[in-house]
Amino acid sequence: MAKKVLIVDDDNRNIFALTAVLKSKGYQCLSTTGGEDAIALLRKDKDVAVVLMDMMMPGMDGYQAIARINGSPELKDIPVIAVTAQAMVGDRERCIDAGAVGYVSKPINVEELTKLLTQYF
Template identity: 60%
Template sequence: MPKKLILIIDDDNRNIFALKAVLKAKGFECVSALSAREGFSIMEENENVAIVLMDMMMPDMDGYQAISVMKKSAKMQDIPVLAVTAQAMVGDKERCLSAGASGYISKPINVDELLIQIENFTT
């Protein structure tokens, strides 16, 4: 059985680089996209995406809009989305979850917390 893939969607290469380094060290396979649209293409073409780590603040299409698009797509609607955001204000977590995210993690990312959430949604 192919390994489950983690798709990282973030408009900042440094965030992608850091997340990939951490996750690969823990034995996960990762793919990445610099925009939501690029991420959609990856999900359309790849059956093995187990979870999406979605940056919520991106130009063009933000994470809230992207989750909304995913939830309307037969191919993408069941893929859990972990909202990754630098916004850690009161109400942000609730806003992400009510938009359809399965979980929420704020930047700077607590790696242990991230791994717990990934395990929760991919097993």
């Protein structure tokens, strides 16, 4: 089975960069630019194994999207890794408390992200 990752980020440059890196490591990538779209996509595509969620997005932000995913019986088992430019004291805890299984700050350390992803495949 393909290692399928959903990248959720409102900045297409981030999606492009992450997709390139992950594809080179053998991951199959899907992407969307918002929380609502991410949830709709997860409901349609049952093969997504991990979500990389940008936390700061207009409309439904990552915190709200994670709450919706974790609150849904059909989606709650999909691990969500928070990806954020916020790297202040307490941000990691805030993301984990919101229901993320991991946290990666931007600019993304590819080794750190890959190590996190291998836990879920």
